[in-house]
Amino acid sequence: MKTIYTILLLAAIFVPVARGQNPLVAGQAPVFEAGIGYSYTDVSIPSQSTLGMNGVDLLGTADFSRHFGIHLDLGYARNFNAFNSSHTADLLTYMGGPAFYPLRKRHLNVYTHVLFGGARETGVNYESDGTVLTGYVNKFAWAAGGGVQYRFSRPFALRIGVDYLHTQFFNSNIVVQGQSNLKSGVSLIYTFGEGREH
Numbered sequence: 599m600k601t602i603y604t605i606l607l608l609a610a611i612f613v614p615v616a617r618g619q620n621p622l623v624a625g626q627a628p629v630f631e632a633g634i635g636y637s638y639t640d641v642s643i644p645s646q647s648t649l650g651m652n653g654v655d656l657l658g659t660a661d662f663s664r665h666f667g668i669h670l671d672l673g674y675a676r677n678f679n680a681f682n683s684s685h686t687a688d689l690l691t692y693m694g695g696p697a698f699y700p701l702r703k704r705h706l707n708v709y710t711h712v713l714f715g716g717a718r719e720t721g722v723n724y725e726s727d728g729t730v731l732t733g734y735v736n737k738f739a740w741a742a743g744g745g746v747q748y749r750f751s752r753p754f755a756l757r758i759g760v761d762y763l764h765t766q767f768f769n770s771n772i773v774v775q776g777q778s779n780l781k782s783g784v785s786l787i788y789t790f791g792e793g794r795e796h
Contacts, residue, residue, distance in 0.1 A: 628667075633657040633757060635785025639675045639689060642777045644769035645723060651675035651689055655783050657757070664702050669711045670694040671741075673781075680722045683730055687721030689765065691739060709759075710744035717765040725770050735774055737766040747787060755787040 639651045653675025661667035673691040680687035693715030701708040717739035723731045745759025763779040 629659075629661040630790045631657075631659040631661070631755075631787050632790070633659075633785040633787035635757070635783050637673055637675060637781060637783035639673075639763065639779055639781040641675075641687075641689060641719075641765075641779050643681075643721070643723060644767055644775045644777065645771075646681060649677055649680055649687060649721070651677045651687065653689070655785060657785055657787070659697070659787075661697075661699075665699045667697045667699070668694065669697040669709075669713060671713055677721075681724070683722045685722045685730070685732055688719070690718040691741075691763070691765070692716055693739065693741060705749045707747050708744065709747065711742070713741040713761075715739060717763075719765055719767050721767065723768060723770055731768070731770070731772060733768060733772075735767050737774065739763065739765045741781070743781075749789075753789050755789065757785045757787050759783055759785075 633656070635655050635657070637653045637655045639653065641649045641651055643649050653673060656672040658670035659667055671691065671693050674688065676686060676688040678686050693713035695711060695713040697709050697711040699707050699709050715738075716736060718734060718736040720734035721732070725731060741761040741763045743759060743761030745757060747755050747757040749755040759782070761781045763781045765777045765779060766774050767777055768774050
């Protein structure tokens with residue numbers, strides 16, 4: 599009889615504790631994405647008008663939570679006849695920075711990001727007497743913008759975005775100065791693994 603009381607006492611002590619424990623939560627790994635797409639950049643050349651450049655973007659994303667991640671962007675855009683000079687102009691950008699997701703749903707998310715890095719711009723400008731100046735500038739650059747991403751299947755999504763892009767190029771006096779550019783693009787995004795259900 600004493601043995602039965604001991605078993606009942608132990609059961610009364612340990613069973614509620616076992617019931618009250620929550621299951622352990624496994625660690626959540628980052629979600630990695632990569633993409634490629636078309637971009638159009640309206641480049642504001644110092645001392646001249648804007649110059650449109652068409653190009654390609656390579657994108658990388660690592661999302662650490664539903665609302666925070668990191669974006670990487672490698673872009674190349676080109677104009678084959680800058681200001682009718684028979685010279686090409688191109689812009690290579692290489693940047694990365696934090697991304698924020700104010701809205702994230704199963705098939706749609708809205709993002710904003712701020713990117714920092716560099717830009718190598720090659721092209722032409724004109725002196726006041728009409729002499730053509732050619733050269734390149736490779737300086738610090740940054741971008742800020744946002745967009746939307748629509749997931750149309752588990753691994754694939756379509757991203758549309760617009761960025762204000764700040765780069766540098768030389769003016770008609772061969773002095774390097776800042777440029778305010780506008781960049782837009784559309785990209786096909788691939789998610790590695792199962793990804794995160796949004």
